[in-house]
Amino acid sequence: MKYAIIGTGWIAKAFADGVKIAEGISPFAVYSRTREKGEEFAGKTGAEKVFTDLEEMVLCDEIDAVYIASPNAFHYKQSKLFLEHGKHVICEKPITVCPSEFEELFALAKSKKLVYMEAIMMMHFPNRFLIENAIKRIGKIFSARVDFSQLSSKYPALVRGENPNIFNPEMATGCLMDLGIYNIYFALYYFGKPEKITSTSLKLDTGADALGTAVFHYPDKQITLTYSKVGQSRTATEIYGDKGTVVVESISKLVNISLISNNGDMEIIADDTEKEEVMSWEAKDFFRFIRDYDACSDEYEKCAEFSLEVSRVMAEIRKQNGLNYTSVR
Numbered sequence: 001m002k003y004a005i006i007g008t009g010w011i012a013k014a015f016a017d018g019v020k021i022a023e024g025i026s027p028f029a030v031y032s033r034t035r036e037k038g039e040e041f042a043g044k045t046g047a048e049k050v051f052t053d054l055e056e057m058v059l060c061d062e063i064d065a066v067y068i069a070s071p072n073a074f075h076y077k078q079s080k081l082f083l084e085h086g087k088h089v090i091c092e093k094p095i096t097v098c099p100s101e102f103e104e105l106f107a108l109a110k111s112k113k114l115v116y117m118e119a120i121m122m123m124h125f126p127n128r129f130l131i132e133n134a135i136k137r138i139g140k141i142f143s144a145r146v147d148f149s150q151l152s153s154k155y156p157a158l159v160r161g162e163n164p165n166i167f168n169p170e171m172a173t174g175c176l177m178d179l180g181i182y183n184i185y186f187a188l189y190y191f192g193k194p195e196k197i198t199s200t201s202l203k204l205d206t207g208a209d210a211l212g213t214a215v216f217h218y219p220d221k222q223i224t225l226t227y228s229k230v231g232q233s234r235t236a237t238e239i240y241g242d243k244g245t246v247v248v249e250s251i252s253k254l255v256n257i258s259l260i261s262n263n264g265d266m267e268i269i270a271d272d273t274e275k276e277e278v279m280s281w282e283a284k285d286f287f288r289f290i291r292d293y294d295a296c297s298d299e300y301e302k303c304a305e306f307s308l309e310v311s312r313v314m315a316e317i318r319k320q321n322g323l324n325y326t327s328v329r
Contacts, residue, residue, distance in 0.1 A: 001287060002028035002062050006054070006078060007069030008041040011092060015067055015119065016045040018279030025287060031057050054078065058085045065290065067119070068092060071165050072172040076101045076327040079116065083108050088115045090286045093181050095119075097172045097327045099311040106304050115289045115300060117282075118307045122185055124281040127254040130269050131246065134259045135190060138241025140220075145240075146186050147226045148179045148251055149211070149233035158204070166229070167208045172325035174208030175229045176201070176317060179252075183225040184313050185306075186237070186251045187216050193309065194218055201321040204230075214317055253278045 003019075005012050005027050019025050029049040032038030038050035051057035058081055065088035068078050076096050079089045083105060095118035096102040109116035122128055135141070154164035165171045166178060187194075194216035201212035211228035236256070239246040246269075249256030255278070257269040289300045318325065 001025060001064045001290065003065040003067060004029040004031065004051075004057060004060075004063045005041075005045070005047065005067050005069065006031045007092075008032045008037050009069060012067070012069040013041070013044060014276055015069065015279055015283065017276040018281075019283045021277055021280035022284045022287065025283070029057060029060065029063055054081060058082055058087065063087060065089070065115075065286075069119075072097060072177055073170065073326070073328045076105065077329060079105055080108070083112065083114055083116060086112060086114065088286075088290050090115075090117045090119050090282070092119045094177055094311065094314065095307055096311065097177075097325050099308055099315055101327060102308055102311050106308070113293060115286065115293070117286055117289065117300070117303060119279075119282055119286075120181075120185060120307075121252060121275075121278050121282055122182065122189070122254050123303060123306065124285045125254050125273075125278050126281070127257065127270050127273075128189065131190065131248060131254060131257060134246045134257065134269050135239060135241070137244065137259065138239065138246055139243030141191075141239060141241045142221050143240050144187075144191070144221075144223045144238065145226065146183045146223060146237050146251060147233050147235065148182050148237075149226060149228035149231055150179060151232040152229040155230060158206075163206055167204055167206050167210075169207040169323075169325060172327065174204075174210075174323065174325075175227055176209055176212050176314060176323065177325070179229060180212055180214075180225070180227040180317070181310065181314060182252045183214070183227050184310050184317075187223050187225060188306070188309060188313065190239070191216065191218065191221070191223055194223070197313065197316055197320075199317045199320045201317075201323065209321065209323055212317070212321065 027047040030047040031051045068091040196217040199214035201209040210230045214225040216223040237248040244261040247258045259267045
């Protein structure tokens with residue numbers, strides 16, 4: 001099976017490296033707006049062809065699937081183009097800007113027996129089950145603090161007065177759409193859909209959100225989500241039970257996990273794992289869903305249902321905070 005990559009950023013390179021770990025699969029083509037960048041990226045990943053025109057790329061019969069790592073605003077348009085031409089699509093998070101776009105494209109994919117999947121590491125890495133088991137051991141849970149605060153590498157450019165894509169509302173980006181989505185996936189996966197959500201955000205001069213907080217309200221617990229692209233957290237996500245605490249250093253990779261009992265004893269549940277290896281699991285599932293479409297249909301559709309629920313929660317948080325993003329059509 002041959003796949004193509006749209007985008008030449010670090011995340012596209014990490015995915016390509018992850019695919020190599022998955023074995024037996026390698027990139028066939030890459031799309032870039034400039035041939036120079038495309039050829040440079042192809043040299044790093046082993047891709048055979050470089051395209052600078054998506055309309056030309058989508059007509060290439062040798063391409064079976066595509067990985068999309070373009071700015072968020074282009075996800076809908078590009079995904080639709082390739083699905084309409086019979087290509088399987090794995091798209092970086094968030095898979096679409098709004099829930100209705102995802103529903104439309106998932107229906108399109110289903111009508112053609114194609115796989116249309118969000119590239120989200122935590123939903124495919126087996127460490128998620130280790131956390132599930134650890135949570136069962138800490139008794140009744142009343143609260144948790146789910147944090148992903150990471151100073152953006154593009155922040156110095158923002159300070160200089162530039163407008164990097166990641167802080168540009170026209171690209172449908174900002175902290176919630178970049179980091180906060182991991183908080184939402186984590187909270188929904190481990191605690192389910194909340195009865196109510198309250199949220200706040202702090203906007204930059206660009207109009208994008210720099211940081212945000214959301215509280216998920218349940219009948220028996222409250223889960224607090226914090227995320228920021230303008231500051232670096234030095235602590236970890238913590239889930240508080242009446243018999244102990246589960247600590248997760250990275251909610252995007254689900255690594256460096258420990259359980260601390262009430263008497264202070266610490267048990268290491270999982271150590272660190274290289275990002276490329278974590279990403280290899282989403283690549284494995286994507287290609288497995290394609291290869292064994294009928295046999296994996298239930299698992300694949302559950303992933304899609306979860307992506308849709310996350311998209312709905314993100315839409316609610318954006319609505320509460322006046323974050324009005326649109327897709328390029």
